[in-house]
Structures are given as structure tokens and as C-alpha cells.
Amino acid sequence: MSAIDDLRERTRGQVFTEGDEGYDAARRVHNGMYDRRPQAVVRCENAGDVMAAVDYARTNGLDLAVRGGGHSVPGFGTVDDGVVIDLSMMRNVRVDPVTRTARAGGGATWGDFNAATHAFGLATTGGVVSTTGIGGLTLGGGIGYLARGLGLACDNLISADVVTADGRFMIASEKENEDLFWALRGGGGNFGVVTALEYRLAPVTTVYGGPMFFELADAAAVLTGFRDLMPNASEQLGGFPAFQIAPPLPFIPEDRHGETFVAIVGCWAGDPDRGETEISRFRDFAPVVAEHVGTMPYPALNSAFDALYPKGLQHYWKASFATELTDEAIQVHVRRGRDVPVVNSTVHIYPIDGAVHRVTADGTAFAYRNANFATVIAGMWPDPAQNEANIDWVRSYYDDLVPESEAGGYINFMAEDDQGRIRENYRQNYDRLVEVKGKYDPGNLFHLNQNIVP
Numbered sequence: 001m002s003a004i005d006d007l008r009e010r011t012r013g014q015v016f017t018e019g020d021e022g023y024d025a026a027r028r029v030h031n032g033m034y035d036r037r038p039q040a041v042v043r044c045e046n047a048g049d050v051m052a053a054v055d056y057a058r059t060n061g062l063d064l065a066v067r068g069g070g071h072s073v074p075g076f077g078t079v080d081d082g083v084v085i086d087l088s089m090m091r092n093v094r095v096d097p098v099t100r101t102a103r104a105g106g107g108a109t110w111g112d113f114n115a116a117t118h119a120f121g122l123a124t125t126g127g128v129v130s131t132t133g134i135g136g137l138t139l140g141g142g143i144g145y146l147a148r149g150l151g152l153a154c155d156n157l158i159s160a161d162v163v164t165a166d167g168r169f170m171i172a173s174e175k176e177n178e179d180l181f182w183a184l185r186g187g188g189g190n191f192g193v194v195t196a197l198e199y200r201l202a203p204v205t206t207v208y209g210g211p212m213f214f215e216l217a218d219a220a221a222v223l224t225g226f227r228d229l230m231p232n233a234s235e236q237l238g239g240f241p242a243f244q245i246a247p248p249l250p251f252i253p254e255d256r257h258g259e260t261f262v263a264i265v266g267c268w269a270g271d272p273d274r275g276e277t278e279i280s281r282f283r284d285f286a287p288v289v290a291e292h293v294g295t296m297p298y299p300a301l302n303s304a305f306d307a308l309y310p311k312g313l314q315h316y317w318k319a320s321f322a323t324e325l326t327d328e329a330i331q332v333h334v335r336r337g338r339d340v341p342v343v344n345s346t347v348h349i350y351p352i353d354g355a356v357h358r359v360t361a362d363g364t365a366f367a368y369r370n371a372n373f374a375t376v377i378a379g380m381w382p383d384p385a386q387n388e389a390n391i392d393w394v395r396s397y398y399d400d401l402v403p404e405s406e407a408g409g410y411i412n413f414m415a416e417d418d419q420g421r422i423r424e425n426y427r428q429n430y431d432r433l434v435e436v437k438g439k440y441d442p443g444n445l446f447h448l449n450q451n452i453v454p
Ligand code: FAD
Pocket: 030, 065, 066, 067, 068, 069, 070, 071, 072, 073, 075, 076, 077, 087, 106, 107, 126, 127, 128, 129, 131, 132, 133, 134, 135, 136, 137, 138, 139, 140, 141, 142, 143, 144, 188, 189, 190, 192, 193, 194, 195, 309, 412, 413, 448, 449
């Protein structure tokens, strides 16, 4: 029996190879730039399938890519000639309303997760787009609307089921394999395949929020207002400023469609009676041109912008943390944000404070606990012929921000060419990450990621 036949035999899910029906769909990831042809895509159904696929890749000396939701900007979820572990069949979410916890398969998206927990009036911090995977997002840290109140997604992780490079299954938590658990919370996909994640939940049902658009001429006032407000605002107030071309949506005056605005997407997750007052704090910054703000289920806000990011766009992003959002940084944003090239591209400035600061800088692998903002210049556009111009915009915007930024950035917002910044991203935690990597993956089987080299 050939090795691949043996793998098929061991796999409950599906194994796609070149020529198989479904191979082309199975090899695609969210970022259309990465059109790679794996030797095999293993669509796993359970941890046993994952163990088989890990063994297959390791014993045959093949590159191994791991895919949860498939949103990796550098296309880490696919590889030429290697093996892809695709977890998209493992997305079941079980909620325990008594202990207020949820356990989700490693391939679940935030849409899967929020739908399941919302039925119980519960939620945890996830990303701002519902099609992103809980796996990659949580393992890298996890920034979202609820982070100021609840911490990062990884701060709410209670345990993880992991298949390590030697094909063994283990549980990582505060009580078992603590070093692995520490590394998983921010260290990305470096340490194994996480087949299930268990989270702490909090009561969140409806939120009050949505996007508001301000004139570009007010960009400095909006960014300064946001910077000055957030440190003193209630932790249940989340959201972020953005530069955004107005999509053709009914709440935006038709003659302004296609124009660039500075926006704030707000999310009040506290007492509903306070929603209007809390969100109105943003309205004090400058006159609002258009808004779509109100009470909505949390999953509705979480999926409100999905349509801007369909599968297959070209992606190139850059990111950095800022301890202070200086006046000089705001000037760079005012100057460069107006050139956002297409409706899918954006710049977001996420607050990193509140509960995120209550975890010590070495309490998890996520190192920048003293940062106050995480900036991402997220280039996304449909036409590959426009790659050079769009990548140039992201790079030169980022370069302009460098003097006002920390050396490191959030690993989940980084590009393929950011591997040189890994040590900076992890600062004081880097050496310990190398140690844990050496223990669980000495051969660097899991190297298609923001890689910590053992
Ligand atoms: P994948 O491509 O499947 O995974 C990325 C990498 O993570 C994999 O290559 C692997 O190394 C690792 N990985 C994923 N799942 C597992 C697993 N189960 N076990 C082991 N390793 C795994 N980030 C935020 O923090 N907040 C946001 O609001 C946010 N919004 C985003 C919106 C869009 C449209 C996009 C494209 C990205 C966004 N991100 C956000 C960034 C996001 O966190 C990263 O792209 C993340 O890697 C996506 O995870 P995924 O599982 O979807 O991706």
C-alpha cells in the first residue's frame, strides 16, 4: 500500500489529491494571492484524522500547513507539494450554560461560535468578522469588540486539545502541560494542531453599536478624540476608528458613495439603557455624516462587515503596536488614510487596554500588554493586476508610522515578509517560546506560520 493510500485508510474525513473532485476548492484559502497546489489536503473529522495527517507529513518529510478558518493573510493555510490539515469539518460548538463555558472544534469560525453561544445569552472576545477562524485568531491573541471588557480571545481560553509534532494527543491548560498552554496563548500555530478550544464566556446578548462616518477633514479630531476618550471610557465600550471608502449602502447618502471617510465602529456591550449615551461619546468628536447605529444581537454586529471581505481577494497587511497614539502618528494617519485605494481595504486602530492590560506581559505568549493601540493597514483588493500599487500603499503607510510605533506588531496582522520581526513581536517572551518550541516541535514540523525557530 502506498503512503497516501495508507493515509486515506486511516482518515475518517476526506483526503484530496491532484485530480480528485473537490481538490481545487479544497486547496483554496481566503487570500487569493496564494494559489498553491498541495500534495494532499486532509479534511479531518476528528483528532484521530489529525494524528494520521501529522504522522504522514512528518514521516514522509513533507511541509505541513494547518488551516482553521483559512484567513491567514500570508496564506499559511496552504502549501505547494506538502500536506494541508484542513479543520473545516471540525466546527461543532458545545455550550455549557451552567459553567458559562464553550468548547469548539479547531475549525470553527466566529460565526459558528457566536451563533451557538448567543442562544444562551453568552459570548467571548472574537474577531470583528464572522468568517475568521477561532483557531488562528485565538492562538495569535485575538483582538475584537469585547476585548476591553473581557480580554483577548486567548485570555478566555481555558484549555486546548492539541496534536503535537510527534502525533501525540494532549490537553493543555493551567493544570496540564502548562508550558504548552502558555505558548498557545499568543504563540500562533507553532506548537501543534489544536483540535478543540475551550473558552470562558460572559453574559452578552444584544449590543448597541455600528458604524458612523465622519468627514475626512475631521479625521484628526476623530482620532484625537478616540485616543483621549478610551483610557477613561467604560470597558464595555469597544470599537475602533477606521479609514473606509463608503460602500453603496442605504444609510449613506447616495452622492457620497465611493468617497473616503474616517469612521468609528462602536460596540457597547453593557447595560442596554446606557447604549445611546455611551455611543454618543463618539458623536462628540465631530459631526456625523452617516451612521447605522442601534441595538442588535452581538452576532449581527460580528457579521455586519463580512460582505466587504469575500474569499479570494488579494491581501497584504502590515501592523504595529503603539504605546501612545502620538499627535505625529495621527498626522500620518490623516495624511495617508485618505489614500485608502479600494472599498475592501482599510486601516483599523484597535484599543488594547482594560482587561487586556490586567494580564501580565509574561502571563501568556502575547507580549505587548503595555501597548494601548494595535494598528493594522489592511490591504485587500480584487484585481491581481493592482498588486504592486496596493502593496506599495500598505508598505509606505507602515513605513511612515514606524517612528511612532513599537518595533513589534500583532502577529495575526502580519505579512509573509514580516518573519524578521518575530523576536520583536514577542520581546521578553521570545526565549521562553523557543524553549517550548524545542520541547514540543524540535524538528520545526509546524513552520508555516510566524515561525519560532527551535
Ligand atoms: P488560518 O489561515 O486557518 O490559520 C492561520 C494559521 O493559524 C495557520 O496557518 C496555523 O498556523 C494557525 N492555526 C489556525 N487554526 C489552527 C488550529 N486549530 N491549530 C493549530 N494552528 C492553527 N484578527 C483579530 O485578532 N481580530 C480581528 O478582528 C481580525 N479580523 C480579521 C478579518 C479578516 C477579514 C481577516 C482576513 C483576518 C482577520 N484577523 C483578525 C486576523 C486573523 O486573526 C488571522 O488571519 C488568523 O490567523 C485567522 O485565523 P484562521 O483560523 O481563520 O486562519
